[in-house]
Amino acid sequence: MNYKSLGIIITSVITSGICFAQTSPTAVVEDFKISETTQQGKQYPQVNSEGRVRVQLAAPEALKVQLDIGAVKYDLIKDAKGVWTGESAPQDEGFHYYQLNIDGAAVPDPGSMYYYGASRWGSGIEVPAKDEEFYALKNVQHGDVREHIYFSKTNNAMRRCFIYTPPGYNKDTKRYPVLYLQHGGGENETGWSSQGHANLILDNLIAEGKANPFIIVMDNGTWTPPTQSAPVSAADRAKGNWPPKGWADGFSKTLLDDIIPLIDANYRTIANQSNRAMAGLSMGGMQTRVITLANPSMFSQVGMFSGGSISLDDLKDSVSFKEKNKLLFVSYGSRELENRKEGLGGDPKVNTENLKKAGFNTHFYVSPQTAHEWQSWRRSLHEFAQLVFKN
Amino acid sequence: MNYKSLGIIITSVITSGICFAQTSPTAVVEDFKISETTQQGKQYPQVNSEGRVRVQLAAPEALKVQLDIGAVKYDLIKDAKGVWTGESAPQDEGFHYYQLNIDGAAVPDPGSMYYYGASRWGSGIEVPAKDEEFYALKNVQHGDVREHIYFSKTNNAMRRCFIYTPPGYNKDTKRYPVLYLQHGGGENETGWSSQGHANLILDNLIAEGKANPFIIVMDNGTWTPPTQSAPVSAADRAKGNWPPKGWADGFSKTLLDDIIPLIDANYRTIANQSNRAMAGLSMGGMQTRVITLANPSMFSQVGMFSGGSISLDDLKDSVSFKEKNKLLFVSYGSRELENRKEGLGGDPKVNTENLKKAGFNTHFYVSPQTAHEWQSWRRSLHEFAQLVFKN
Numbered sequence: 001m002n003y004k005s006l007g008i009i010i011t012s013v014i015t016s017g018i019c020f021a022q023t024s025p026t027a028v029v030e031d032f033k034i035s036e037t038t039q040q041g042k043q044y045p046q047v048n049s050e051g052r053v054r055v056q057l058a059a060p061e062a063l064k065v066q067l068d069i070g071a072v073k074y075d076l077i078k079d080a081k082g083v084w085t086g087e088s089a090p091q092d093e094g095f096h097y098y099q100l101n102i103d104g105a106a107v108p109d110p111g112s113m114y115y116y117g118a119s120r121w122g123s124g125i126e127v128p129a130k131d132e133e134f135y136a137l138k139n140v141q142h143g144d145v146r147e148h149i150y151f152s153k154t155n156n157a158m159r160r161c162f163i164y165t166p167p168g169y170n171k172d173t174k175r176y177p178v179l180y181l182q183h184g185g186g187e188n189e190t191g192w193s194s195q196g197h198a199n200l201i202l203d204n205l206i207a208e209g210k211a212n213p214f215i216i217v218m219d220n221g222t223w224t225p226p227t228q229s230a231p232v233s234a235a236d237r238a239k240g241n242w243p244p245k246g247w248a249d250g251f252s253k254t255l256l257d258d259i260i261p262l263i264d265a266n267y268r269t270i271a272n273q274s275n276r277a278m279a280g281l282s283m284g285g286m287q288t289r290v291i292t293l294a295n296p297s298m299f300s301q302v303g304m305f306s307g308g309s310i311s312l313d314d315l316k317d318s319v320s321f322k323e324k325n326k327l328l329f330v331s332y333g334s335r336e337l338e339n340r341k342e343g344l345g346g347d348p349k350v351n352t353e354n355l356k357k358a359g360f361n362t363h364f365y366v367s368p369q370t371a372h373e374w375q376s377w378r379r380s381l382h383e384f385a386q387l388v389f390k391n
Numbered sequence: 392m393n394y395k396s397l398g399i400i401i402t403s404v405i406t407s408g409i410c411f412a413q414t415s416p417t418a419v420v421e422d423f424k425i426s427e428t429t430q431q432g433k434q435y436p437q438v439n440s441e442g443r444v445r446v447q448l449a450a451p452e453a454l455k456v457q458l459d460i461g462a463v464k465y466d467l468i469k470d471a472k473g474v475w476t477g478e479s480a481p482q483d484e485g486f487h488y489y490q491l492n493i494d495g496a497a498v499p500d501p502g503s504m505y506y507y508g509a510s511r512w513g514s515g516i517e518v519p520a521k522d523e524e525f526y527a528l529k530n531v532q533h534g535d536v537r538e539h540i541y542f543s544k545t546n547n548a549m550r551r552c553f554i555y556t557p558p559g560y561n562k563d564t565k566r567y568p569v570l571y572l573q574h575g576g577g578e579n580e581t582g583w584s585s586q587g588h589a590n591l592i593l594d595n596l597i598a599e600g601k602a603n604p605f606i607i608v609m610d611n612g613t614w615t616p617p618t619q620s621a622p623v624s625a626a627d628r629a630k631g632n633w634p635p636k637g638w639a640d641g642f643s644k645t646l647l648d649d650i651i652p653l654i655d656a657n658y659r660t661i662a663n664q665s666n667r668a669m670a671g672l673s674m675g676g677m678q679t680r681v682i683t684l685a686n687p688s689m690f691s692q693v694g695m696f697s698g699g700s701i702s703l704d705d706l707k708d709s710v711s712f713k714e715k716n717k718l719l720f721v722s723y724g725s726r727e728l729e730n731r732k733e734g735l736g737g738d739p740k741v742n743t744e745n746l747k748k749a750g751f752n753t754h755f756y757v758s759p760q761t762a763h764e765w766q767s768w769r770r771s772l773h774e775f776a777q778l779v780f781k782n
Contacts, residue, residue, distance in 0.1 A: 039512055059496030061454055082495060100498070104473060105450030107491070107498045114505045114512055121430055121505055137549050142540035144554075147584075149533035149594075158528050163535075170657045193538075203540075266561045 028052060028087060035112075037095075037126040042111040051127045054087035055100065055109055062103050069098035069125070092335075093129035094375025095195045097122060115195050119186040124195055129375060133204075134382050135197040140207035141167035142200075145193045148266070152258045159220065161259065162189055163267065164199045166206055166213035175268045177214040177275035177389040179301075180255065181381070182221045182284025189220040192381075195374050201382050211385045214277075215267060219259050221251040221280070221287050248290040255291065256298065273324065277388050279303025281377040292325075293318045301327035301388045305380035306336060306372050309348035312358060326391050328355060329384045331365040333376035363387060419443060419478060426503075428486075428517040433502040442518045445478035446491065446500055453494050460489035460516070483726075484520035485766025486586045488513060506586050510577040515586055520766060524595075525773050526588040531598035532558035533591075536584045539657075543649045550611065552650065553580055554658065555590045557597060557604035566659045568605040568666035568780040571646065571690075572772070573612045573675025575697075580611040583772075586765050592773050602776045605668075606658060610650055612642040612671070612678050639681040646682065647689065664715065668779050670694025672768040683716075684709045692718040692779050696771035697727060697763055700739035703749060717782050719746060720775045722756040724767035754778060 032046035032054050044056040055067050060082025066073040069088050076086035097118045100109050108114060108123045115124035143166040152159045166176065181198060183191040192198040198216055205211035225243065232242045264271040278299045280288040285307015292299045293310065296318060302325065304310075309330045315321055330352045337349075352364040365383045367376040423437035423445050435447040446458050451473025457464040460479050467477035488508045491500050499505060499514045506515035534557040543550045557567065572589060574582040583589040589607055596602035616634065623633045655662040669690045671679040676698015683690045684701065687709060693716065695701075700721045706712055721743045728740075743755040756774045758767040 041510065057496050057498075059494055062494035062496060063452055063454070065496075099501075102493045102496050102498070103450055103453035105448055105453060105456075105493050105501075107448075107493070107501050108505075110490075110496075110498050110511070110513065114499075119432065120501070122501065137540070139542045139549060144537040144539050146535040146537040148535050149528070149590075151530045158530060199540075 032087075035126050037113045037124055038111055039113060044111045045109060045123075045125055047125065047127050048087075051090040051093065052087045053091060053096075053098065053125050053127070054085065055111065056083060056085045057100060057102070057109070057111075058083050059102055064101075064103055066101040067098065068101050068106065069096055073101060091125075091127050092370050092373060092375060093127050093132075094370060094373055094378065096125050096127065096373065098125055099123055116190050117184075117187045117195070131379070135200050135204070135378050137200055138204060138207070140203055142203045143167050143169065143206075143213075145199050148262075150258070150262055152254055154254045154258050159254075159258075160189065161217055161219035162193050163218070163263070164193065164202060164216035165267065166215070167203060168213065169215075169268070173268070175270045177212070177277070178263060178267075178269050179214055179216045179277040179279060179388065180259070180299075181216050181218050182278075182280030182287055183218070184280075184282035184284055184306075184377075185223070188222065189218050192216070192218045196378060196381070198381060201378060202385060205382070205385050212389045214389055215263070215269060217259065217263055219255070221255075221284055223247060223251065223283060223287075243286070248287045251287055252291045252294070256295065260298070273297055273300050274326070275300075275389065277301035277303070277327070279305065279329070279381070279384055280307060281305040281380070282307050282372065289314075293321060296321040296324040300324060301329075303327075303329040303331075303380070303384040303388070305331050305377045305384075306333060309346070309351040310355065311346050311351040312354055322358070322360065326361060327387055328352070328360050328362045329365070329380075329387060330362070331367065331376070331380040331383065333367045333370035333372060335369070335371035336376070337366065339371075361391065423478075426517050428504045428515055429502055430504055435502045436500060436514075436516055438516065438518050439478075442481040442484065443478045444482060444487075444489065444516050444518070445476065446502065447474060447476045448491060448493070448500070448502075449474050450493055455492075455494055457492040458489065459492050459497065460487055464492060482516075482518050483761050483764060483766060484518050484523075485761060485764055485769065487516050487518065487764065489516055490514055507581050508578045508586070522770070526591050526595070526769050528591055529595060529598070531594055533594045534558050534560065534597075536590050539653075541649070541653055543645055545645045545649050550645075550649075551580065552608055552610035553584050554609070554654070555584065555593060555607035556658070557606065558594060559604065560606075560659070564659070566661045568603070568668070569654060569658075569660050570605055570607045570668040570670060570692075570779065571650070572607050572609050573669075573671030573678055574609070575671075575673030575675055575768075576614070579613065580609050583607070583609045587769060587772070589772055592769060593776060596773070596776050603780045605776075605780055606654070606660060608650065608654055610646070612646075612675055614638060614642065614674060614678075634677070639678045642678055643682045643685070647686065651689070664688055664691050665717070666691075666780065668692035668694070668718070670696065670720070670772070670775055671698060672696040672771070673698050673763065680705075684712060687712040687715040691715060692720075694718075694720040694722075694771070694775040694779070696722050696768045696775075697724060700737070700742040701746065702737050702742045703745055713749070713751065717752060718778055719743070719751050719753045720756070720771075720778060721753070722758065722767070722771040722774065724758045724761040724763060726760070726762040727767070728757065730762075752782065 029048050032048045035047050046054045065076040065084040074088050076084035078084050112123035114121050146163045149160045236242050278288045285304035292302045330348050352362045356362040367379040370376040420439050423439045426438050437445045456467040456475040465479050467475035469475050503514040505512050537554045540551045627633050669679045676695035683693045721739050743753045747753045758770040761767040
């Protein structure tokens with residue numbers, strides 16, 4: 001999870017589930033099914049209708065095997081053949097990183113597919129959601145996701161980004177608006193089109209006529225926080241003392257000097273402010289906030305998913321932002337709001353309402369029953385994509 | 392490795408190395424470096440100048456941890472802190488699948504990147520090669536690799552392929568020849584652009600002016616062998632009794648009825664026989680052999696990498712093949728030829744020479760000091776790409 005690298009403390013939403021799992025094992029509903037993130041041909045991991053994750057591993061000589069998910073470790077039970085099985089408490093709908101622990105070794109589950117997050121390639125699991133249709137793989141027209149390798153002068157290094165071009169792009173000669181869409185801390189440029197399903201979300205919305213087609217650029221905005229002698233306090237965060245001033249300058253320069261010119265030169269973009277948006281999740285939302293506030297002539301439409309908000313105070317240093325901004329979208333998972341009262345530039349709902357009163361086109365969205373996790377961000381993109389490039 | 396699913400027995404080339412490792416541990420050269428396939432931020436796996444792979448894992452309560460590579464398991468040694476370390480015998484240059492074994496559990500190494508092969512997503516390791524420059528990531532113009540999702544009528548299912556478009560494709564309006572390039576058994580559509588580096592091989596060749604730019608289409612040709620009551624004998628294979636007749640019909644139909652029309656409709660291809668090639672490795676080479684022999688009016692240029700060859704006898708049923716074929720490329724790793732005398736339609740070198748005498752444009756290539764493994768296939772593509780679409 002990306003909050004670790006940002007020094008934000010979020011009370012685990014799983015805590016209440018632990019006691020339940022340990023005191024009432026008989027309550028487990030036996031309708032487990034192979035997950036869509038289980039490797040083809042493997043029988044585990046599985047998920048049941050409660051959202052419990054069940055794993056199984058042959059480890060005949062192991063002394064202890066655990067499932068480590070949602071910051072909780074669940075003991076597995078060994079059968080006579082040396083096969084270990086066990087399940088977690090119910091997890092939120094959507095996608096979660098996890099791992100196994102075998103006699104003290106933290107390793108990926110050999111049954112799962114692998115994803116980049118929590119600062120490592122490792123296991124991920126999909127818990128079916130009631131609204132999963134919006135990111136399901138369907139027989140509609142699909143856009144391409146392209147891996148594009150380039151040299152960055154700013155970084156003096158080879159880099160890559162992923163670029164979604166909408167259905168039709170390969171055949172027509174039209175030009176399209178562009179959304180620059182950023183991942184969170186501990187994640188990378190693969191996240192949005194892998195566990196995020198950004199391409200499927202857009203394909204489905206475009207097929208239903210609910211979104212105007214646009215290009216999405218997903219690059220790597222990784223920022224390594226400076227080493228702290230002590231944890232960052234809530235008071236420091238509320239005062240805006242964290243992250244440190246200038247923290248987003250590195251990626252901002254790469255984006256403005258390398259990535260945007262590269263995309264405008266190589267893809268059929270409408271290369272102007274009206275048709276350029278930036279959005280991101282968590283750290284990527286915070287980068288979006290800093291970069292779009294500082295560059296109102298570059299971006300007209302802004303999305304921050306679990307990544308703070310913009311207050312009237314923030315606009316003191318960016319007088320042209322109001323005049324040039326066409327869309328400001330702020331979202332959170334409902335459990336995030338329950339568990340956190342300050343930080344990230346103040347109450348996001350109040351901030352967003354104040355900006356609406358001041359004449360901004362703002363939208364505040366809350367993802368039901370989700371925390372600082374991918375289901376919140378998939379839903380946020382789904383909402384944002386229906387608003388962006390329509391004004 | 393894909394030979395398993397094809398029932399071909401190849402004597403392990405690693406065998407001689409085991410004794411060396413176990414009897415002379417002091418001979419290990421201590422110049423290990425982090426591999427390019429090690430996850431960013433991780434310290435292991437590492438590889439030394441001999442090609443030994445060293446892994447390290449914290450597993451304080453484990454009783455036994457092993458490195459499993461090249462069909463050999465190497466015991467690791469535990470230090471006072473519960474950290475296990477150990478290395479393999481020297482491996483061939485290039486890419487290898489591997490895994491760890493912790494108290495009887497076969498799991499991916501949490502330090503490595505993950506690849507699809509040996510019928511699972513799991514660990515892979517890159518052993519630096521003397522000729523690695525040809526597939527290195529360099530500051531040259533790069534093509535895109537696109538993930539393309541489509542509906543297949545033949546399979547009545549959603550499928551995906553990866554498509555390499557050469558540098559320049561995004562900006563120019565030219566049309567390009569197409570190579571359909573297939574993976575081996577137990578692998579999938581991700582192999583050639585991931586561990587195979589097909590895109591980098593082409594980018595580098597095009598930058599040097601050694602290959603004409605072309606599109607590469609990489610789809611999933613997985614064939615599941617029917618269950619055998621007994622292992623397939625060498626005699627059966629020599630007689631052409633394995634794989635069973637019709638084994639490639641499924642993928643052939645998908646390729647001809649779905650994939651080729653899809654590509655010609657959506658990409659700027661030169662949609663004719665002269666500008667259409669097919670190649671593949673191992674099972675993919677065998678599919679190439681069967682499909683191009685049966686469809687000489689579709690493909691003019693053919694590459695089989697460790698996947699058999701074509702004899703004069705094979706042409707009895709394909710009279711127009713000679714008249715229509717412009718290039719026939721056959722390759723093997725040198726260790727494969729040392730270890731196998733028959734099978735796959737006879738001696739590939741003799742077959743290929745006989746066809747040259749009969750007037751074909753044939754090429755026979757042997758990859759030095761490699762076996763049935765990716766380094767043979769990277770080199771084969773590097774050779775093939777310099778010959779194809781030049782006649």
